Amino acid sequence: MTLESQDTSAGPRSGTTPDPTDKGLRRGSVGLLGVVALGLSSTAPAYSIAVTLGLVTMTVGDLAPAALLIGFVPILFTAFAFRELNREMPDCGTTFVWNTRAFGPWTGWLVGSWVPTVASLFAMTALAQVSATYLLSVLGLDGLAGDDVAVTATGLLLLAAATLLARRGLQLATGIQYALLGLQLVALFGLGLAALTRPGAATPSLSWLDPFAFDGPGPFAESVLLCLFIYWGWDALITVNEESEDADRVPGRAVLISTSVLLVTYLFTTFAAVAHAGTGTGGVGLGNPDNATDFLAALAPPLLGDALATVVQLAVCVSALAAMLTCLVGSGRGWLSMTTHGAMPAVFARIHPRHRTPTVGTVFFGAATAVTLVVLKTASPRFLGDAILCVGLLIACYYGATAFACVWHFRHRLRDSVRDLLLKGVLPALGGLMMLAALARSAYDTIAPDYGSTSFHGIGGVFLLGVGAVACGVLVVLLVRAAFPRFFREGKDSVAPPASTGSTRNES
Structure with a gap:
């Protein structure tokens, strides 16, 4: 079904605050496969593994697959929390709505909205730069790829293009994501197969998955923290829950499918890279500091030749671009939800009359990213680098809070069945504790002046x-509280579960 063929008569068109259960979005416009594609694209798999695997290998050597596997555990447990909360409250405000419902307006606004928004802003600046750098390299403009002004200008142009696509509608964005995601997966699996079948490659060993072989808690914690960044972003798919088919079930299934596909992709690529290149500190070795922030650039040319290596470069470029697009799709919808619940200015509730997208929120977030990039880049490239590194703190903060919100919201139902006890209580609680530990470790590491x-x-x-x-x-919350006192008085009760297809109880 095309965008034009669906009914556009319903839903708000202006800045008036809409009904929280009918925000004017195009319902049922994307299926399970489309939601999974958005979730996978938002993690930028080619980019994430390219810039992180070398750092993980430098920390733990050939135990990099074990670090990836262990780092997946808190992500999986947190994913269960997202799934269960979405079943109860399928609202595009996601963490804002869930944390407000569980812990009140202060936590909802600060941890459920502000923290993930800042994390996304910082990450978007990196994605814009990476996509610009790789695009210039693919085009053979290596001189410009090394020029800060040219890279920043190109990044701003790509950001503007992504903002326009996100504004056009979810179906268009999803269709583009299929192509971008397909290129990434073909590039990663193709490179992995070439590495494993190349004469002289080592035979992958199950000992590389041994979780008890780490040399102390320090390297273990550092590598797992790095792996959290690799998986981060899948939760963006939940923000399209009100536009997906079977809104209270499809996004939850997509969460588990997308995170599982990520795990398989990352483990295969890591096993192949370690088997072929090894963990040495010279040549193409993954322990070589020169390869630490982009091992694909070192491995692809000798494995695939220059022409196919360019395809891998293009995959990293579109990986970053696809993640930018998904961040823009999700952020505008998050602000739309906050507006419908009375927590933001009514202007963010404006819906495009034809495309049924939150126009103001999407464009505003794109503009805010552009300003952030220019300000940090103008101040100093070092500030931009540190801003990106602090994202780990913010990820652990709001993922952990959401996991605990699940436990607290369902606390009266945990005795209803073994399933409820495990999936709404035990596993989310463990995920929250792991995220809390990651937050503490990240704070401990980053406070050092040489970090x-x-x-x-x-x-x-x-x-x-x-x-x-x-x-x-x-x-910011203090200012918002003064502007929207009613939300901070009644928010916990008014942010109630929207009408879902399943039975919904009113928890307090």
């Missing part, structure tokens, strides 16, 4: 940016 590129009075710039972002959020 990252900047420091202030002996405290690492990465820590200051992460904590500073949360502290700034507290000030």
Whole structure:
């Protein structure tokens, strides 16, 4: 069904605040496969593995597959929390709505909205730069790829294009994601097969998955934290829950499918890379510091030849571009939900009359990303690097809070069945505790002055940016509280589960 063939008569068109159960989005416009594609694309698999695997290998050697597997555990447990909460409250506000319902408006606004928004902003600046750099390289403009001004300008153009696509509609964005995701998976699996079948490659060993072989808790924790970044982003697919078929079930299934596909893709690529290149510190070895932030650039040319290596470069480029597109799709919808619940200005509830997308929110987030990129880049490239590194703190913060929100919201139902006890209680609680531990470890590591590129009075710039972002959020919430007092008085009760297809209980 095309965008034009669906009924566009329902739903708000102006800045008036719509009904939270009918925000004007195009219902039933994307199926399970489309939601899975959005979830996979939002993690930027080719980009994420390219820039992280070398760092993981430098930390734990050939135990990189074990780190990926263990890092997946808290992600999986948290995914169960997202699935169960979405079944109860299929709202495109996701973490904002769920944390508000469980813990109140302050937590909902600060941890459920501000923290993931800042994390997305910082990540988007990196994605814009990466997609621009790789695009210029693919086009043979290596001189421009090394020029900060050219890269920033190209990144802004790509960001503008992604914003226009996100504004056009979910079906168009999803269709493009199929092509972009397909290129990434073909490139990663093709490179992996070439690596495994190349004469001289080592035979993959199950010992590389041994979780008890790490050399102490320090390398173990550091590598797992790095792996959390590789998996981060799948939750963006939940923001299209009100536009998906069977809204209270399809997004939850898509969460588990997309995270499982990521695990398989990353493990296969890692096993193949370690088998072929090894973990040495010279040549194409994954332990070589020169390859740490892009092992694909080192492995692809000798394995595939220059022509196919260019395809791998293009895959990383479109990986970052696809993640940008999904972030834009999700952020506008999150702000739309906040507006319908009375927590943001009514202008963010404006829906495009034809495309049925949150126009103002989508364009505003694109513009905010552009401003953030220019400001950080103008201040110093070092600030931009530290801003990206602090994303781990923010991820662990809101993932953990959402996992605990699941346990608290369903606390009166945990005795109803073994399934409820496990999937709504035990596993989300374990996921939340693991995220809390990751947050503590990340804070401990980043507070060191030599962590990252900047420091202030002996405290690492990465820590200051992460904590500073949360502290700034507290000030923002104080201002929002003054502007929207009704939400902060009644938000926990008014952000009630929308009418879902399943039975819904009113928890307090």
